[in-house]
């Protein structure tokens with residue numbers, strides 16, 4: 001027996017994760033009269049650095065923001081001139097036409113932290129329970145779902161949505177499939193603040209972003225909000241790097257030595273400009289879910305965004321797909337109040353999985369041509 005047939009009549013929705021996907025879903029459902037609780041592992045809204053700049057596409061991210069009645073706030077906080085994108089080679093020469101195809105439908109840019117803050121601020125105070133690390137999701141005999149939370153009382157809900165990103169705990173209740181490491185780890189670093197304006201890197205970048213591309217490796221540089229310049233070095237290293245290489249990120253000399261070794265064949269003029277960074281690094285091992293994996297739908301339990309279909313950032317779609325999932329799930333739940341929640345979820349999952357199979361293939365095609373990634377999936381012809 002499940003009690004989640006009528007969620008708007010006293011049923012509760014628990015969303016695990018207050019990232020862009022979870023916070024968007026919370027906003028959409030709250031506006032439509034659902035009782036929502038968001039459980040977030042971070043200790044506070046600004047407890048953790050939230051990453052660089054993302055663009056919201058008209059047909060996905062912006063659509064969800066519009067449905068959440070946040071288009072005006074987004075227009076105020078996003079940067080339209082930041083969507084300019086150029087591709088340069090390892091000597092700094094323009095590569096006309098290269099890479100533009102992934103950016104031609106780009107939208108205004110917003111820092112991930114600003115996007116998340118905008119969404120959280122729009123939620124009723126207290127809706128997000130911070131410092132709630134969900135460890136296990138299990139089904140009760142009455143059909144409800146029970147969330148076990150580290151060091152806290154368990155929470156019970158009629159519908160649980162996993163929006164808890166790449167390391168999702170909700171996913172374990174739906175499937176055994178796990179993300180696969182692509183072989184490429186991004187090392188993020190900030191250009192030194194005194195160079196954010198009036199420097200060669202600043203002039204090269206302008207207000208947008210530049211991808212420097214060599215054989216199977218890139219350095220992606222982006223202007224973020226408040227002038228900040230952030231870059232990502234791509235390193236072909238084993239999973240678990242740098243620990244598996246015997247050092248950690250605080251050993252900044254070792255990190256920069258790995259970067260210099262990777263890009264040793266690049267023009268010193270270009271590399272000099274791109275290694276003038278602050279000595280605080282972050283690593284991002286890029287991972288992907290298999291393009292065609294599916295799970296058996298379960299009443300009252302689903303997932304969206306990176307929890308469901310994490311992919312590398314090669315096509316810049318991750319956040320857009322998370323927001324679109326949130327919109328589609330909210331619409332599916334609302335579409336027909338008489339329809340069983342289980343049917344709404346199954347329909348949502350079918351559509352999301354079909355869409356993301358294509359998106360993952362397109363992303364891995366870019367990964368193959370830009371980084372030589374081959375995980376053995378049939379990717380079809382390049383899009």
Ligand SMILES: Cc1cc2nc3c(=O)[nH]c(=O)nc-3n(C[C@H](O)[C@H](O)[C@H](O)COP(=O)(O)OP(=O)(O)OC[C@H]3O[C@@H](n4cnc5c(N)ncnc54)[C@H](O)[C@@H]3O)c2cc1C
Nearest residue numbers: 017019020021040041134164165305306316317318319322
């Ligand atoms: C460095 C970097 C650059 C990126 N660049 C782009 C880009 O240019 N364009 C683009 O579209 N996408 C980009 N992405 C991807 C994009 O950020 C993600 O696709 C997007 O954030 C996914 O949103 P989400 O809400 O599904 O998951 P997440 O953003 O991962 O949010 C998950 C939330 O769940 C919380 N959580 C995790 N585990 C638990 C738990 N057990 N209990 C409770 N809470 C939990 C986390 O703290 C987090 O707040 C980038 C990602 C990174 C890391």
